[in-house]
Amino acid sequence: MLTAASKVAAIRATYGPEELDALAIYGDVHSALESIGLHPYIETRGGLAVCAYAPDGTLVVVACQDALPLRRRMLMGWHVTHVPEDSNSPLWRCIVRDTTPDDLCCDPPGDLRLDALSEAISRHLATCSHTAVEEAGA
Numbered sequence: 476m477l478t479a480a481s482k483v484a485a486i487r488a489t490y491g492p493e494e495l496d497a498l499a500i501y502g503d504v505h506s507a508l509e510s511i512g513l514h515p516y517i518e519t520r521g522g523l524a525v526c527a528y529a530p531d532g533t534l535v536v537v538a539c540q541d542a543l544p545l546r547r548r549m550l551m552g553w554h555v556t557h558v559p560e561d562s563n564s565p566l567w568r569c570i571v572r573d574t575t576p577d578d579l580c581c582d583p584p585g586d587l588r589l590d591a592l593s594e595a596i597s598r599h600l601a602t603c604s605h606t607a608v609e610e611a612g613a
């Protein structure tokens with residue numbers, strides 16, 4: 476079985492210009508996820524997101540109201556989900572954090588702080604009923 480680290484290494488090896496651009500723009504998010512023990516990578520299929528494997532192989536997806544914008548100042552908030560795998564129809568989906576404003580036209584941006592983002596993700600993964608604790612050694 477592939478570990479989270481080796482899966483991400485394989486994904487990173489296929490990065491093209493689009494992924495590298497995104498990594499430059501969202502490098503701080505990438506680092507924040509890495510600092511809480513996850514294995515992040517840039518996802519561009521179906522729109523830009525920063526994804527990260529948890530040690531148990533489940534996936535955290537950091538996006539905005541939809542895909543992440545390529546211009547960082549267009550970012551209106553974080554919408555973070557936790558899913559079992561990279562799939563269009565996952566068996567379950569937890570909303571970990573959503574700071575996107577209700578009205579994207581007129582409301583000010585939501586909370587964009589990365590420390591609060593990391594903390595919410597750590598807290599979720601520690602308490603999520605879907606997280607398979609016995610595989611944490613992966």
Ligand SMILES: [Zn+2]
Pocket residue numbers: 557558569599603604605606
């Ligand atoms: Zn969860």
